[in-house]
Amino acid sequence: MHKEAGERRDFLPKFAGILEKYGAQAVLEEGYGSRMGYAQDDYLSSAPSCIFATHREAYGQDIVLVLRCPGEEEMRWMKPGSLLVSMLHFGTRPRRVELLRELGLKAVSIDGIVDDYGHRLVENLSAVAWNGMEAAFQVLEDTYPPPGLRSPKRPPIRVTLLGAGAVGGHTVQAAVRYGNPDLQAELAGKDVPGVIVTAVDRDITGNQGIMQEILSRTDMLVDASARRDQSRPIIPNDWLAHLPKHAVILDLSVDPYEDMDGKHLVKGIEGIPQGNLNQYIFTPDDPAYDSIPDFVNTKYRRHSVSCYSWPGIDPYGSMYVYGEQLRPIMRTLLEKGGGENIHKDGSYFERAISRALLSNWPL
Amino acid sequence: MQTASRTIGFPNMLEEEGEKRAFLPDFIHSMAEMGFQVVLEKGYGEKLGFGFMDYRAGRSSIREGSRPEAFSQDIALILRSPHIEDFELIGKNTCLMAMLHYPTHPLRRELLKSRGIQAISLDSIRDDFGTRLVENMRAVGWNGLEAAFNEFEKEYDDLVRPDGRAWRVTVLGTGMVGRQVVDAATKFGRRDRNSRHMKANGEGVVVSALGRNITFQKGRVRQFLEGTDVLVDSTQRDDPSRPIITNDQLADLHKDAIIVDLSVDPYTLDADPPVVKGIEGIPQGNLDQYVFEMDDPKWDEIVPDAIPSENRRKAITCYSWPGIHPLDCMRRYGQQLRPLLRVLYRKDYEALSQSERFFERALHRAKLDTFLESTGAL
Numbered sequence: 001m002h003k004e005a006g007e008r009r010d011f012l013p014k015f016a017g018i019l020e021k022y023g024a025q026a027v028l029e030e031g032y033g034s035r036m037g038y039a040q041d042d043y044l045s046s047a048p049s050c051i052f053a054t055h056r057e058a059y060g061q062d063i064v065l066v067l068r069c070p071g072e073e074e075m076r077w078m079k080p081g082s083l084l085v086s087m088l089h090f091g092t093r094p095r096r097v098e099l100l101r102e103l104g105l106k107a108v109s110i111d112g113i114v115d116d117y118g119h120r121l122v123e124n125l126s127a128v129a130w131n132g133m134e135a136a137f138q139v140l141e142d143t144y145p146p147p148g149l150r151s152p153k154r155p156p157i158r159v160t161l162l163g164a165g166a167v168g169g170h171t172v173q174a175a176v177r178y179g180n181p182d183l184q185a186e187l188a189g190k191d192v193p194g195v196i197v198t199a200v201d202r203d204i205t206g207n208q209g210i211m212q213e214i215l216s217r218t219d220m221l222v223d224a225s226a227r228r229d230q231s232r233p234i235i236p237n238d239w240l241a242h243l244p245k246h247a248v249i250l251d252l253s254v255d256p257y258e259d260m261d262g263k264h265l266v267k268g269i270e271g272i273p274q275g276n277l278n279q280y281i282f283t284p285d286d287p288a289y290d291s292i293p294d295f296v297n298t299k300y301r302r303h304s305v306s307c308y309s310w311p312g313i314d315p316y317g318s319m320y321v322y323g324e325q326l327r328p329i330m331r332t333l334l335e336k337g338g339g340e341n342i343h344k345d346g347s348y349f350e351r352a353i354s355r356a357l358l359s360n361w362p363l
Numbered sequence: 364m365q366t367a368s369r370t371i372g373f374p375n376m377l378e379e380e381g382e383k384r385a386f387l388p389d390f391i392h393s394m395a396e397m398g399f400q401v402v403l404e405k406g407y408g409e410k411l412g413f414g415f416m417d418y419r420a421g422r423s424s425i426r427e428g429s430r431p432e433a434f435s436q437d438i439a440l441i442l443r444s445p446h447i448e449d450f451e452l453i454g455k456n457t458c459l460m461a462m463l464h465y466p467t468h469p470l471r472r473e474l475l476k477s478r479g480i481q482a483i484s485l486d487s488i489r490d491d492f493g494t495r496l497v498e499n500m501r502a503v504g505w506n507g508l509e510a511a512f513n514e515f516e517k518e519y520d521d522l523v524r525p526d527g528r529a530w531r532v533t534v535l536g537t538g539m540v541g542r543q544v545v546d547a548a549t550k551f552g553r554r555d556r557n558s559r560h561m562k563a564n565g566e567g568v569v570v571s572a573l574g575r576n577i578t579f580q581k582g583r584v585r586q587f588l589e590g591t592d593v594l595v596d597s598t599q600r601d602d603p604s605r606p607i608i609t610n611d612q613l614a615d616l617h618k619d620a621i622i623v624d625l626s627v628d629p630y631t632l633d634a635d636p637p638v639v640k641g642i643e644g645i646p647q648g649n650l651d652q653y654v655f656e657m658d659d660p661k662w663d664e665i666v667p668d669a670i671p672s673e674n675r676r677k678a679i680t681c682y683s684w685p686g687i688h689p690l691d692c693m694r695r696y697g698q699q700l701r702p703l704l705r706v707l708y709r710k711d712y713e714a715l716s717q718s719e720r721f722f723e724r725a726l727h728r729a730k731l732d733t734f735l736e737s738t739g740a741l
């Protein structure tokens with residue numbers, strides 16, 4: 001993946017071996033896996049038939065598997081009729097859908113592979129919550145006033161959670177454990193008061209009076225929401241004035257700021273920067289605030305933690321999980337000879353893949 | 364690999380009157396389409412309003428039979444575990460599939476082992492990450508909260524209180540069920556109810572989740588209990604011999620507060636160590652009765668004398684929360700089980716391997732033999 005320098009993820013050697021077992025020869029770009037510490041030999045010992053090629057050659061294969069969506073240039077390198085398997089987010093990327101169709105490509109959007117109940121089969125929402133929470137508590141440890149985060153004399157930590165859906169559920173679990181079970185065990189062993197999570201949904205977040213009261217006693221404010229209307233924030237910037245000075249804001253929903261031909265899309269918590277794997281911790285005077293669009297109010301600031309790709313913080317763990325989840329998907333695709341033979345009434349995994357096919361979009 | 368046609372039996376569940384669940388006709392039809400010869404115990408699905416003709420629907424491979432017949436096919440599939448007396452009916456080469464809960468039911472486990480029963484526990488069928496493939500945690504959380512707010516809605520239209528207070532829910536436990544509870548509680552257990560509440564300009568609901576690093580501090584917990592309208596137990600305790608909330612602590616809840624018990628640990632005082640409920644002094648409900656008023660005479664019948672129960676609040680408790688909406692529940696279980704049964708059509712219990720495909724690996728993890736091996740008891 002050619003993304004920010006902090007993006008180190010590639011599929012593990014074991015996964016290349018699995019693809020070989022399913023009858024595919026893996027063509028890996030030179031240096032594949034090297035940012036995670038893997039050498040060519042690691043891949044060759046797991047998948048002896050794999051070969052190494054240029055960036056462009058890797059995109060010239062029958063199936064191209066890359067976790068985050070490639071750029072336009074790379075898509076143009078692909079052969080018409082070949083299959084791109086990647087996190088393509090058809091729903092929020094109409095221009096990308098248009099381009100894929102224009103180029104005559106077939107595509108499976110990994111984020112769209114869902115079971116009969118709509119649950120994603122390839123996801124790492126647990127890592128989103130745990131990685132984000134761990135980073136946020138590291139920051140809170142620095143900002144927390146005396147007697148300090150690790151003191152038995154401090155009151156319980158108050159976490160306020162916006163959104164109680166799939167990510168929110170994992171966030172509750174992670175928050176009560178400080179995002180780090182070892183730290184939880186250590187502090188519990190010293191009788192340090194724990195963490196109380198208060199979850200609020202739309203019927204509370206619209207109530208300014210109640211929200212200001214909640215914010216005034218919040219140590220960590222977390223956005224795990226999935227908004228229908230991204231043109232309005234859940235927490236307008238002015239409300240952040242009610243947060244204590246030491247409070248940390250954690251952004252797990254990673255909605256962008258965007259000017260869509262005059263329609264302004266904003267983050268759920270207005271005025272915080274958008275982070276990535278290069279930088280995901282922001283102090284109130286961080287220069288990153290200068291790059292936030294002018295239509296966003298950034299007057300009130302607290303320490304913020306935000307990352308476009310939270311699972312990428314632990315690249316090995318992330319790629320292990322994705323590899324295991326993609327195993328039956330790739331097996332099905334290879335056995336069926338690509339996306340065109342996948343049937344919506346077929347087996348469990350066929351049905352799941354069919355929901356993620358570009359040819360079936362919109363569902 | 365199987366060559367001859369496989370048979371599968373569906374015995375009725377003989378539980379409390381309110382237990383209506385049976386696999387739905389669609390699911391039974393899909394078994395026949397896979398190639399199974401199907402035997403349904405007489406009366407199967409009647410409580411859900413289905414007759415044998417709904418199940419048969421012109422398929423000659425689906426027939427009615429006696430209870431012993433249903434239990435003696437290649438596979439006997441029944442959602443809740445059969446009772447001890449039914450174990451004698453299970454055929455010598457039958458594979459029993461049910462929610463058998465190996466870790467918490469040692470006596471059942473021993474019986475299965477001593478009778479040489481091939482068992483697959485539905486609650487132990489897990490993927491490579493340990494996630495259950497046959498489960499309805501969502502229904503546990505949502506049905507429990509729905510039942511609690513049904514009670515409040517009898518008093519307050521659209522759950523809008525005249526004093527304009529927001530509702531307060533306190534959740535004990537943040538595991539798989541707890542996650543669903545937080546989501547359900549922020550929507551009063553039903554999305555349509557939440558929409559009505561918002562349209563009526565209600566004040567909303569604030570949900571607080573407490574892990575064990577807070578619940579052990581009685582002073583801290585008191586601050587929460589005082590303002591709590593709904594107290595939910597969704598814990599999984601390491602030590603079930605000690606309650607999380609003692610009965611004297613319940614005095615801190617206001618008189619109209621409701622307790623929701625989702626963890627459904629029973630009182631088993633003769634076990635070693637004994638097992639008590641997470642919230643001390645509340646009764647154990649089932650699908651026949653899951654709402655207990657403070658003055659319900661059954662309270663004293665159900666709660667053992669040795670358990671303090673002086674402090675009482677309305678309690679919502681059910682052994683099997685998903686069973687409250689039986690059709691939804693069985694539709695879900697049917698969909699989850701279909702790919703697993705497809706594997707079992709091709710392979711029998713003995714042949715299941717941990718190094719084969721996704722669903723076969725998951726089934727292998729749920730075999731009694733696998734469990735016994737992992738505990739060194741094989």
